Amino acid sequence: MDEVSVCFWMRTTDWNSELVLLSYAVPDNDNELVIYFPEGEKIRLYVAGEYKEVSHGVRDGRWHQLCMTWRKSLGTWVIYVDGHRKGYGIGLSSGQTIRDGGVLVIGQEQDEVGGLFDQNQSFLGEVTDCNIFDRVLSVTEVNIMSRSCDYDGGNVLRWSDVRGGLRGSVNVYSPTSCEGFTVDTINANASPVRGFSSHSKDKSSKV
Numbered sequence: 001m002d003e004v005s006v007c008f009w010m011r012t013t014d015w016n017s018e019l020v021l022l023s024y025a026v027p028d029n030d031n032e033l034v035i036y037f038p039e040g041e042k043i044r045l046y047v048a049g050e051y052k053e054v055s056h057g058v059r060d061g062r063w064h065q066l067c068m069t070w071r072k073s074l075g076t077w078v079i080y081v082d083g084h085r086k087g088y089g090i091g092l093s094s095g096q097t098i099r100d101g102g103v104l105v106i107g108q109e110q111d112e113v114g115g116l117f118d119q120n121q122s123f124l125g126e127v128t129d130c131n132i133f134d135r136v137l138s139v140t141e142v143n144i145m146s147r148s149c150d151y152d153g154g155n156v157l158r159w160s161d162v163r164g165g166l167r168g169s170v171n172v173y174s175p176t177s178c179e180g181f182t183v184d185t186i187n188a189n190a191s192p193v194r195g196f197s198s199h200s201k202d203k204s205s206k207v
Contacts, residue, residue, distance in 0.1 A: 001098040001156075004047075005133040006035060007067040007142070009149045012059050012125025015040065019123050020109035022130065026102035030110050033098055035068060043079060043086075045070070048096040054079050054087030063126075065146040069136045072097060076136075083146030085139070106130060106162060132157035 006022060016039075024033035034046035037059070044053040045068045058064040058081060067080040075094030079087040103113050107123040131154030137145075145151050 048093035
């Protein structure tokens with residue numbers, strides 16, 4: 001792919017762990033596309049082995065919607081949190097492509113294609129509506145998606161397709177606690193959540 005957008009909703013209270021939400025590996029690069037929360041407030045996007053990161057608190061037990069976009073031309077990248085652009089720039093794997101023929105894993109980091117998982121890098125929390133597109137979404141599209149966690153329109157990956165490949169300690173819940181509400185409504189009276197889970201749109205899961 002010459003362009004990509006990855007959008008998802010997440011919730012976690014884990015401050016100390018390295019959290020990997022998504023990992024796409026190809027035979028000679030296990031960081032072809034990775035969304036990684038290394039520590040504290042850092043949010044990191046890997047493309048073709050290189051990364052950019054921003055600092056913004058999302059480990060507060062509240063639901064947050066994130067979108068990350070990348071374009072081959074100039075290596076243009078953007079990281080959005082709750083519909084707002086929190087980091088952007090150029091020079092991220094400029095001129096490279098995200099190659100096909102790899103393995104995509106949600107909730108774990110691959111150190112080789114489809115394997116060498118480290119449980120210390122698993123995602124501890126809830127996730128829902130993870131969709132992947134083969135184009136850069138517009139600011140308007142990102143803003144619309146940030147208002148409600150019921151979108152299922154990725155043309156590379158649709159969240160509704162994820163359930164068939166669940167593995168490991170994953171609990172699935174239906175409906176998700178954020179479905180049908182805006183981010184403001186979801187979090188208006190929310191208290192930090194204790195416990196770890198991983199969600200799908202019509203079902204949610206606990207890892």
